[in-house]
Amino acid sequence: MKILKVEHLKKSFGGLQATNDVSFEMQPGELAAIIGPNGAGKSTFFNLLTGYYKADSGRIFFKGQEITNWAPHEIVRLGISRAFQVSNIYPAMTTYENIRQAILTKQKRTLNLFSPAAGMAKKETRELLDISGLSSFADTIAGQLSQGDKKRLELAIALGCRPELLFLDEPTAGMSAEETTQTMELVKRLNRELGLTILFTEHDMSVVFGYAQQLTVLHLGAIIAQGDPGEVRQNATVQKVYLGEEA
Amino acid sequence: MKRSFWLVLVFIVALALPSVIGEFWVHVAIEILILGLFAVSFNMLFGYMGQLSFGHAAYFGVGAYATGLLLLKTPLPLPVCFFISMAAAGLAALVFGYFCVRLTGIYFAILTMAFGQLIYYIIFQWYAFTGGDNGLQGIVPPGWLLNVRHYYYFTLFIVIGALVVMWLISASPFGHTMRAIRDNAERTRFIGINVRRYMLINFVIAGMFAGLAGGLLGPFNRSIAPDLCNWQQSGIPVFMTVIGGPLAFFGPMVGAVIYTLLFALITGFTEYWPLTIGLVIILVVLYLPGGVLGLVQKKWIPLHSKKLTPGPNGGAGEEI
Ligand SMILES: Nc1ncnc2c1ncn2[C@@H]1O[C@H](COP(=O)(O)OP(=O)(O)OP(=O)(O)O)[C@@H](O)[C@H]1O
Numbered sequence: 001m002k003i004l005k006v007e008h009l010k011k012s013f014g015g016l017q018a019t020n021d022v023s024f025e026m027q028p029g030e031l032a033a034i035i036g037p038n039g040a041g042k043s044t045f046f047n048l049l050t051g052y053y054k055a056d057s058g059r060i061f062f063k064g065q066e067i068t069n070w071a072p073h074e075i076v077r078l079g080i081s082r083a084f085q086v087s088n089i090y091p092a093m094t095t096y097e098n099i100r101q102a103i104l105t106k107q108k109r110t111l112n113l114f115s116p117a118a119g120m121a122k123k124e125t126r127e128l129l130d131i132s133g134l135s136s137f138a139d140t141i142a143g144q145l146s147q148g149d150k151k152r153l154e155l156a157i158a159l160g161c162r163p164e165l166l167f168l169d170e171p172t173a174g175m176s177a178e179e180t181t182q183t184m185e186l187v188k189r190l191n192r193e194l195g196l197t198i199l200f201t202e203h204d205m206s207v208v209f210g211y212a213q214q215l216t217v218l219h220l221g222a223i224i225a226q227g228d229p230g231e232v233r234q235n236a237t238v239q240k241v242y243l244g245e246e247a
Numbered sequence: 248m249k250r251s252f253w254l255v256l257v258f259i260v261a262l263a264l265p266s267v268i269g270e271f272w273v274h275v276a277i278e279i280l281i282l283g284l285f286a287v288s289f290n291m292l293f294g295y296m297g298q299l300s301f302g303h304a305a306y307f308g309v310g311a312y313a314t315g316l317l318l319l320k321t322p323l324p325l326p327v328c329f330f331i332s333m334a335a336a337g338l339a340a341l342v343f344g345y346f347c348v349r350l351t352g353i354y355f356a357i358l359t360m361a362f363g364q365l366i367y368y369i370i371f372q373w374y375a376f377t378g379g380d381n382g383l384q385g386i387v388p389p390g391w392l393l394n395v396r397h398y399y400y401f402t403l404f405i406v407i408g409a410l411v412v413m414w415l416i417s418a419s420p421f422g423h424t425m426r427a428i429r430d431n432a433e434r435t436r437f438i439g440i441n442v443r444r445y446m447l448i449n450f451v452i453a454g455m456f457a458g459l460a461g462g463l464l465g466p467f468n469r470s471i472a473p474d475l476c477n478w479q480q481s482g483i484p485v486f487m488t489v490i491g492g493p494l495a496f497f498g499p500m501v502g503a504v505i506y507t508l509l510f511a512l513i514t515g516f517t518e519y520w521p522l523t524i525g526l527v528i529i530l531v532v533l534y535l536p537g538g539v540l541g542l543v544q545k546k547w548i549p550l551h552s553k554k555l556t557p558g559p560n561g562g563a564g565e566e567i
Pocket residue numbers: 013016018036037038039040041042043044045085203
């Protein structure tokens with residue numbers, strides 16, 4: 001069964017068609033990317049899939065279950081989590097607490113009113129700190145982290161939700177070339193080793209090619225090409241869209 | 248630990264107090280305890296959830312009237328009255344909170360205030376049941392509490408019990424979830440929390456403890472008046488919390504000590520109490536933005552620099 005299935009999804013802002021009749025599918029275990037120039041509608045697509053926006057029309061299914069226009073927290077509980085393009089963390093909490101909050105929520109312990117949180121989920125939190133390379137910042141107030149580390153934390157929070165399907169909105173935005181490689185290698189490992197199904201967006205085509213098995217190109221809210229990286233690179237429309245804009 | 252040292256010290260002082268001070272000051276001390284409990288319950292909303300309630304006196308008032316009426320009209324023992332006070336205040340908080348948690352920031356403040364005034368007017372107008380603007384007179388505690396020093400110890404232990412429970416809540420995963428909501432409600436939704444439902448639960452808990460504080464008031468004053476539910480009364484925990492420090496658990500309690508002592512001292516020789524408290528608030532806001540305890544708790548500084556109150560917490564698409 002498809003882990004994600006999207007049928008004729010539409011969303012407009014005023015006169016602007018930000019998502020224009022998008023149909024899309026993912027197999028379990030896939031690592032896929034959505035690319036497209038600025039304003040193509042990548043984030044809007046994620047926002048529709050995760051309940052941030054309500055769709056004008058169309059349907060979304062997760063493992064056969066329709067989740068169109070569900071509330072964000074309900075979607076997360078089913079097993080879908082996301083990292084935001086602009087890091088969306090808890091700036092006043094420590095890095096450790098940021099990650100632990102996601103884990104405690106996943107463990108359904110947040111309605112526990114009387115036991116101290118301090119001793120809870122230590123192992124799981126340490127593990128995620130380690131995986132995301134943030135161990136040395138465990139006690140740093142997250143708002144004081146560097147831009148790149150905030151993005152890493154953003155990813156770690158999404159992982160703390162223990163998703164089956166993970167959406168990463170430009171996971172390397174604002175990172176140096178070295179950090180970008182590190183992060184993309186981590187994404188690859190999560191996919192290979194943990195079997196996470198991952199969809200990420202990127203507007204820089206060159207980042208994508210080494211990692212994604214499937215590529216979808218969005219332009220003005222609509223899909224203009226789809227396939228493996230090789231096919232997409234050859235696609236004439238894609239070349240035209242990207243010409244003069246990127247790479 | 249330094250904190251436990253201070254707590255033990257304060258506890259010992261609190262135990263010894265009635266034997267070294269006169270009756271007037273025992274009254275003041277009881278008032279400090281009751282209003283301090285009220286303020287700490289208010290701070291569950293303000294400090295921990297990041298929302299300013301300007302109608303918290305309503306739940307204080309419901310609690311006060313519940314115990315007051317029960318003592319006047321039934322033979323129920325006082326502790327049972329307090330439980331009913333908490334339940335009644337919690338129920339009122341559930342009904343009104345259901346609407347309030349849909350809003351944040353100034354809109355939350357205004358709606359809590361509007362509901363608070365609604366309760367005030369009901370109590371004010373319902374002569375047959377609440378005595379209207381006459382209030383309730385002759386609320387007498389059981390014999391063993393008639394002595395004001397006894398009532399002091401009774402109040403002390405109830406307030407300590409309530410503080411322990413609230414402290415546990417603040418340190419629990421639920422308490423941390425409230426901080427998370429204050430810090431970034433949107434992120435909290437996207438890790439799987441039904442933000443409104445959690446805010447409502449917290450609103451109800453805060454209402455219940457306000458109700459308990461209110462319950463303690465009637466048998467202490469022997470009377471209650473509708474004024475204790477109106478919006479001026481809702482301002483008191485706000486002042487206390489701002490003075491003591493909203494980001495420290497005991498901040499509102501410290502604020503209650505300062506506020507109530509000042510009130511007792513100042514009103515003795517001048518009628519310019521509003522002016523005095525106004526000046527104190529201005530000084531604190533300008534020079535001690537984290538309150539008195541904010542000075543002590545350096546580790547909270549990153550929180551201080553951040554705007555504490557109402558952020559853009561609103562969101563769509565979630566039902567309770
Ligand atoms: N809430 C909104 N209100 C109005 N217009 C919006 C809103 N969100 C997105 N848009 C518009 O929809 C279009 C698609 O935006 P979106 O953020 O999805 O693009 P993107 O592909 O993620 O771009 P980028 O690479 O810059 O992140 C843009 O024209 C944007 O201005």
